[in-house]
Amino acid sequence: xxxxxxxxxxxxxxxxxxxxxxxxxxxxxxxxxRLHQIHVAIFLxxxxxxxxxxxxxxxxxxxxxxxxxxxxxxxxxxxxxxTNISDxxxxxxERGLVxxxxxxxxxxxxxxxxxxxxxxxxxxxxxxxxxxxARLMAPLSAEKRDQLMSLMGELVDANNEFSRAPARKRPAx
Amino acid sequence: xxxxxxxxxxxxxxxxxxxxxxxxxxxxxxxxxRLHQIHVAIFLxxxxxxxxxxxxxxxxxxxxxxxxxxxxxxxxxxxxxxTNISDxxxxxxERGLVxxxxxxxxxxxxxxxxxxxxxxxxxxxxxxxxxxxARLMAPLSAEKRDQLMSLMGELVDANNEFSRAPARKRPAx
DNA sequence: CAACAAATCTCAGTATACTGCGGACTGCCC
DNA sequence: GGGCAGTCCGCAGTATACTGAGATTTGTTG
Numbered sequence: 001x002x003x004x005x006x007x008x009x010x011x012x013x014x015x016x017x018x019x020x021x022x023x024x025x026x027x028x029x030x031x032x033x034r035l036h037q038i039h040v041a042i043f044l045x046x047x048x049x050x051x052x053x054x055x056x057x058x059x060x061x062x063x064x065x066x067x068x069x070x071x072x073x074x075x076x077x078x079x080x081x082x083t084n085i086s087d088x089x090x091x092x093x094e095r096g097l098v099x100x101x102x103x104x105x106x107x108x109x110x111x112x113x114x115x116x117x118x119x120x121x122x123x124x125x126x127x128x129x130x131x132x133x134a135r136l137m138a139p140l141s142a143e144k145r146d147q148l149m150s151l152m153g154e155l156v157d158a159n160n161e162f163s164r165a166p167a168r169k170r171p172a173x
Numbered sequence: 174x175x176x177x178x179x180x181x182x183x184x185x186x187x188x189x190x191x192x193x194x195x196x197x198x199x200x201x202x203x204x205x206x207r208l209h210q211i212h213v214a215i216f217l218x219x220x221x222x223x224x225x226x227x228x229x230x231x232x233x234x235x236x237x238x239x240x241x242x243x244x245x246x247x248x249x250x251x252x253x254x255x256t257n258i259s260d261x262x263x264x265x266x267e268r269g270l271v272x273x274x275x276x277x278x279x280x281x282x283x284x285x286x287x288x289x290x291x292x293x294x295x296x297x298x299x300x301x302x303x304x305x306x307a308r309l310m311a312p313l314s315a316e317k318r319d320q321l322m323s324l325m326g327e328l329v330d331a332n333n334e335f336s337r338a339p340a341r342k343r344p345a346x
Numbered sequence: 347c348a349a350c351a352a353a354t355c356t357c358a359g360t361a362t363a364c365t366g367c368g369g370a371c372t373g374c375c376c
Numbered sequence: 377g378g379g380c381a382g383t384c385c386g387c388a389g390t391a392t393a394c395t396g397a398g399a400t401t402t403g404t405t406g
Contacts (some may be wrong), residue, residue, distance in 0.1 A: 025250070025326060030231060033209060083365085110384080139328065147324060154312060163211045
């Protein structure tokens, strides 16, 4: 089992001038995509009691830290697209975890707040979220975990503006 | 500009026992999600001439290395969900980059091949793909890039089975 | 041959993520 | 006070990613 399938055994020379190009495992984008898939899978598993996705949890914790925020602010805080935040909040509202109302000063805005249940669930989920993090990083030593977090943080920080959801910059601590 | 918004300034104490929990920037899952967003944005930008997504490109290179593969094999090679590979191939086929036909021995299968144009585009895209990789990793020194690739590879390898698309293991070389 | 299990693929439904467009509202300038 | 640019939000459409159910084909077994 797990036999590593010798794909470069004899079938490779394929179509044209040597089929291979770079292996997927040497492409950062591939590793990032796979890591994201794995993270989501582990998170959903650990948080299955709450039927809540990583993005929904991110929005709920953003609301814990910034209640009554409008959607643009929430999108920046959580690193989520401006259109998508609207969908996410709608789903959370449908489940009774979030309340949305028109802004009092500026009626273009719709400000959001956690309901009592949303607040409770957001706090309850913390340990499940920590378990998911621990499971994701478990294969690495403590030292390597720190290295990885630092490298990813550096990269996200520096490339922030390339995505449509440029997330508020890392707090300066 | 980019004023780092002191969100923990005075508005925090929010609802219950201190609003903050862990900062998003300390959560590996958040960084992985953001890194994925950024990677996709950069890739789409660099490859805008080809109107081709990272996943579509991954499938095309998998087909370069393994022409005539069935969908399960392709899904494993490219680390893509079994349902999703079907959609991706359909879109590629619609654009005339891929041909699908029923398997000759086993008619449950649908084997895929790049068309001549698909082959050409897949090869043409290599340098754009390399530019995207370079841009994504540019903020890091060469040494840090190697570290990051190694750490991500280790993590994906070890956690492979947690996602629904467990990707063929890293080739042993 | 008929029944059954397994493999491959498809379809319906949901969630994230983005583009592009338009509507509603605000604040500013003339 | 009337336009006008800019902001906030929503809708339509597309792509990835997954769950769960079902259809088709294959191979095995009674």
